[in-house]
Amino acid sequence: MKKTNKASKKKTATPRIDTGESVADRKKRAKRILAGLHKQYGDADCALIHKDAFQLLIATILSAQSTDETINKVTPGLFKKYKTPKALASAPVEDVEEVIHSTGFFRQKAKSIQGAARKIADEFGGKVPANMDDLVSLPGVARKTANVVLGTAFGENVGVVVDTHVGRLATLLALTWTSKDTKDAVKIENDLMEVIPQDEWTFFSHALIWHGRKVCPARKPDCENCTIAKLCPSAGLG
Ligand code: SF4
Numbered sequence: 001m002k003k004t005n006k007a008s009k010k011k012t013a014t015p016r017i018d019t020g021e022s023v024a025d026r027k028k029r030a031k032r033i034l035a036g037l038h039k040q041y042g043d044a045d046c047a048l049i050h051k052d053a054f055q056l057l058i059a060t061i062l063s064a065q066s067t068d069e070t071i072n073k074v075t076p077g078l079f080k081k082y083k084t085p086k087a088l089a090s091a092p093v094e095d096v097e098e099v100i101h102s103t104g105f106f107r108q109k110a111k112s113i114q115g116a117a118r119k120i121a122d123e124f125g126g127k128v129p130a131n132m133d134d135l136v137s138l139p140g141v142a143r144k145t146a147n148v149v150l151g152t153a154f155g156e157n158v159g160v161v162v163d164t165h166v167g168r169l170a171t172l173l174a175l176t177w178t179s180k181d182t183k184d185a186v187k188i189e190n191d192l193m194e195v196i197p198q199d200e201w202t203f204f205s206h207a208l209i210w211h212g213r214k215v216c217p218a219r220k221p222d223c224e225n226c227t228i229a230k231l232c233p234s235a236g237l238g
Pocket residue numbers: 172173215216221222223224226227228229230232233234235236238
């Protein structure tokens with residue numbers, strides 16, 4: 001019987017390119033990349049539909065291991081049914097699970113969103129806290145989710161959101177260089193914070209996510225039609 005080569009099926013990590021640039025040169029290149037992204041994506045914003053910080057928080061928790069499209073189909077019904085943190089916290093868990101079923105990992109996610117809603121209702125007067133320490137104290141909320149909420153709902157540039165698109169593109173663009181592990185989100189975030197001006201952190205995350213979807217998907221980057229190709233050391237390598 002023919003053996004399957006499991007190793008060949010394994011996803012390969014995005015290769016890290018050593019440009020040999022100084023941090024100062026990398027900053028200059030990052031500035032030009034930002035200009036290109038502004039030109040193409042203008043006012044790029046979060047793709048998760050939301051009306052306020054609470055809805056964004058819940059949608060972001062639900063978006064783990066799922067797509068924004070799926071979440072955007074589920075959340076209007078969820079927020080119509082449960083309009084406040086208190087209403088969501090006190091709903092029967094089975095009902096919440098049923099509404100969010102299609103987002104995957106629905107049992108754990110129901111526990112997280114109800115736990116976060118309960119804490120917001122009981123300890124934060126029904127309002128999503130606008131600081132990192134309180135946000136990461138909520139069930140199901142880690143730094144990435146907190147960064148999304150702080151940057152998008154509160155306009156606070158406290159970090160760069162590193163999801164799979166941002167991590168992959170930061171690596172392709174050689175804007176991360178300190179880690180051998182190209183999936184180390186914390187190191188990637190630190191590198192990006194060093195070369196991207198702070199007032200651009202939120203825009204940069206949203207723009208890279210859009211760029212990863214529209215022009216530079218993992219399977220087939222469209223380098224020929226990429227507006228930042230001249231600034232990308234990986235252009236034409238895909
Ligand atoms: S040049 Fe190619 S690899 Fe680089 S960002 Fe553009 S599409 Fe992606």
